[in-house]
Amino acid sequence: MLGIDDGRFVSKTQGTVDIVGVVYRGGYWFEGLMRSKVSIDGLDAIEKIASMIKNSPFYGEIRIVFLDGLSFGGFNIVDISELFSMLDLPVISIVREKPDLEKIKNALQNLPDFLERWKSIENAGELIKVNTRKNDNPIYIQIAGILLDDAKKIIKKMSTHSNIPEALRVAHIIASGLTCQ
Amino acid sequence: MLGIDDGRFVSKTQGTVDIVGVVYRGGYWFEGLMRSKVSIDGLDAIEKIASMIKNSPFYGEIRIVFLDGLSFGGFNIVDISELFSMLDLPVISIVREKPDLEKIKNALQNLPDFLERWKSIENAGELIKVNTRKNDNPIYIQIAGILLDDAKKIIKKMSTHSNIPEALRVAHIIASGLTCQ
Numbered sequence: 001m002l003g004i005d006d007g008r009f010v011s012k013t014q015g016t017v018d019i020v021g022v023v024y025r026g027g028y029w030f031e032g033l034m035r036s037k038v039s040i041d042g043l044d045a046i047e048k049i050a051s052m053i054k055n056s057p058f059y060g061e062i063r064i065v066f067l068d069g070l071s072f073g074g075f076n077i078v079d080i081s082e083l084f085s086m087l088d089l090p091v092i093s094i095v096r097e098k099p100d101l102e103k104i105k106n107a108l109q110n111l112p113d114f115l116e117r118w119k120s121i122e123n124a125g126e127l128i129k130v131n132t133r134k135n136d137n138p139i140y141i142q143i144a145g146i147l148l149d150d151a152k153k154i155i156k157k158m159s160t161h162s163n164i165p166e167a168l169r170v171a172h173i174i175a176s177g178l179t180c181q
Numbered sequence: 182m183l184g185i186d187d188g189r190f191v192s193k194t195q196g197t198v199d200i201v202g203v204v205y206r207g208g209y210w211f212e213g214l215m216r217s218k219v220s221i222d223g224l225d226a227i228e229k230i231a232s233m234i235k236n237s238p239f240y241g242e243i244r245i246v247f248l249d250g251l252s253f254g255g256f257n258i259v260d261i262s263e264l265f266s267m268l269d270l271p272v273i274s275i276v277r278e279k280p281d282l283e284k285i286k287n288a289l290q291n292l293p294d295f296l297e298r299w300k301s302i303e304n305a306g307e308l309i310k311v312n313t314r315k316n317d318n319p320i321y322i323q324i325a326g327i328l329l330d331d332a333k334k335i336i337k338k339m340s341t342h343s344n345i346p347e348a349l350r351v352a353h354i355i356a357s358g359l360t361c362q
Binding site: 009028029030032033034036104160161169170173174177178 | 210211212213214215216221303340347350351354355358359
């Protein structure tokens with residue numbers, strides 16, 4: 001599995017933010033790392049993520065892609081259905097808190113290309129609540145290129161140390177550690 | 182455990198190279214990341230590594246430090262006995278191939294502060310061959326602040342996916358991935 005997250009950045013700045021992809025072989029074996037940059041509040045996240053994956057030595061081995069939400073570097077939003085088509089790999093977006101779509105819609109209206117960004121969010125489909133681990137908080141997923149039952153099974157199996165897939169948990173740690181200095 | 186490795190750099194250049202420390206909770210659980218820079222062929226690796234660890238939120242939890250060899254950023258050599266004293270944590274240097282000490286000594290003579298660098302290598306003591314996993318290549322270790330029998334036991338237990346401790350294997354992947362672009 002591949003888990004992708006972005007680093008931190010100072011709000012309302014311009015420029016780029018690091019994104020990190022972590023490859024796990026099963027739920028316990030760190031296999032590899034990939035890295036790219038996306039522009040803050042830009043529109044290039046989907047292209048950058050797709051080319052990062054396609055140019056990595058792991059492309060042929062990856063069976064599923066987990067994203068930390070739909071947005072990278074602020075409001076640089078990924079259309080997961082389109083990413084699925086570009087990669088021919090199932091894509092699952094995962095968030096720990098249910099997002100407030102009205103609030104996001106309002107914020108997007110302050111940015112250029114509002115319709116394109118909003119369409120990417122609408123295309124991601126329903127937010128589905130999943131309980132990955134007993135006695136842990138539920139997560140919310142959006143899926144592309146995979147059946148819901150399969151998605152749930154894979155997520156549960158891959159969430160070995162927290163309530164999210166291990167590659168995504170580790171991508172978050174690395175992306176945060178890279179960019180906070 | 183903590184595993185520390187350095188990134189790649191172009192030979193015979195000046196400047197700094199990234200070093201990455203990866204914290205594992207046991208042999209399967211990626212817990213955290215720390216990062217610093219050391220000067221190529223400088224003398225600051227021990228200070229930079231010690232302060233990276235002491236300033237990290239994991240310092241109180243780490244029980245053992247694994248280094249990828251004694252040298253970081255070329256010939257910036259760490260005295261593991263001194264690092265043990267600075268951290269009050271056992272330090273184990275691990276290499277996959279037995280180093281040619283005569284060749285290293287000759288190379289060091291071309292650098293300033295030869296005696297200081299060579300003393301750090303001599304202080305690291307004997308290179309001890311350890312077979313961490315059946316049917317895998319042996320590794321060579323140097324230890325400070327820990328008994329050899331304990332070192333061997335811990336290394337074997339922590340080498341879950343290769344013949345070196347997992348945190349060191351993953352630190353190598355991350356450090357290489359950060360700096361090759």
